[in-house]
Amino acid sequence: MEARLVERARIVLGCLEGQPVSAVAEGLKVRANTVIDWRRRFEREGVAGLRDRPRPGKPPRYTEEFRKQVLSALEQPPPRGQAVWDGPALAKYLKTSVHAVWRVLRKEGICLARQRSWCVSTDPEFAAKAADVVGLYLNPPQNALVLSVDEKPSIQALERKTGFVETDSGKIVRGFKSTYKRHGTLNLFAALEVATGAVHTQTTGRKRRIEFLEFMDRVVADLPAGKEIHVILDNYCIHKKNDTWLAAHPHVFFHFTPTSASWLNQVEIWFGILSRKALRGASFHDTEQLRRAIEDFVAAYGP
Incomplete structure (x- = not known):
């Protein structure tokens, strides 16, 4: 769980235990106003109110379509002269920057250089x-x-x-x-x-x-x-x-x-x-x- 959610939960628990706002703030090393804000959010919205609200932010540069292109490319045979795909090869194949490829791979938890072996028993018994x-x-x-x-x-x-x-x-x-x-x-x-x-x-x-x-x-x-x-x-x-x-x-x-x-x-x-x-x-x-x-x-x- 994210550290910020843990902190907000501890603020609420401290308030529910009847601790003064100052004591909760001092124990968690936050401002008293922070304790008050999250207490009010919890009173109005419950546990769901402890999560971040949607923010507009900058629109993503890499769309869902680009993500699908990267993942689909990994299912294709690697380029001639390579045994496996790597970041630069994917970027060249998709005609994009290697940084864009790495962002997608990191988000998907894909590590192209990391390898693991496995052994599956075929014993019928x-x-x-x-x-x-x-x-x-x-x-x-x-x-x-x-x-x-x-x-x-x-x-x-x-x-x-x-x-x-x-x-x-x-x-x-x-x-x-x-x-x-x-x-x-x-x-x-x-x-x-x-x-x-x-x-x-x-x-x-x-x-x-x-x-x-x-x-x-x-x-x-x-x-x-x-x-x-x-x-x-x-x-x-x-x-x-x-x-x-x-x-x-x-x-x-x-x-x-x-x-x-x-x-x-x-x-x-x-x-x-x-x-x-x-x-x-x-x-x-x-x-x-x-x-x-x-x-x-x-x-x-x-x-």
């Missing part, structure tokens, strides 16, 4: 699979543990100079050199206990089915015996076709997110926090230093 996963989060089975499991592959051990630098504007920011040395990669398996937030992790040099099942063996061995374990996974190939392993662990049940919907897996949130706090902008001399950084984060972040 999306509703059933999503309900299964969300049900485990909200209402897990009795005497059971729910794990959110996934892997973060190919984490690079990059070595580069980092530090604080002063920009041309005088601000101090975290900077790092654009060139770097590569010292290999690690894969990280993680299992998030949904109920407690505890995270079980294991770093490996490769990311195959054998490493995944070895990680699951370790996680299952660390958990309390006598409980069902429900594991939420995405549809990556190493998570599928593990019937032999599941037969050997009858108390473990795999639940798969819909295709193209790995965002339903809560461990992805933890991976994002790990990247921001321990990996982004860091420098590692080798994969062992990278491994220690991950382990330190796990120890510090755990419940």
Whole structure:
């Protein structure tokens, strides 16, 4: 809501509470005449009277027809040599000024340079699979543990100079050199206990089915015996076709997110926090230093 409408509403509320005009004016840092004017407007017209009245003003230079021309142009293919429309291209196409185009775009809330991506699941069983996963989060089975499991592959051990630098504007920011040395990669398996937030992790040099099942063996061995374990996974190939392993662990049940919907897996949130706090902008001399950084984060972040 506009600040001026909020101020007028507070004036009216103060008057309705029986406060003197001087007290309302002093509290809102306005003139006493302002309080009186808006009180009278409210008495005559009610809430509608708190809004600005129509003003004649200068007639708009850009008509509704021009607005339609701009929006219609955006639905046409961009000019040859461009992948997308921009302000100057629209202005040239419509034979008008770029400022006129920007005014319309700003008013419509259209940002030509800003981009967003999206991913839509085409899984025909999306509703059933999503309900299964969300049900485990909200209402897990009795005497059971729910794990959110996934892997973060190919984490690079990059070595580069980092530090604080002063920009041309005088601000101090975290900077790092654009060139770097590569010292290999690690894969990280993680299992998030949904109920407690505890995270079980294991770093490996490769990311195959054998490493995944070895990680699951370790996680299952660390958990309390006598409980069902429900594991939420995405549809990556190493998570599928593990019937032999599941037969050997009858108390473990795999639940798969819909295709193209790995965002339903809560461990992805933890991976994002790990990247921001321990990996982004860091420098590692080798994969062992990278491994220690991950382990330190796990120890510090755990419940």
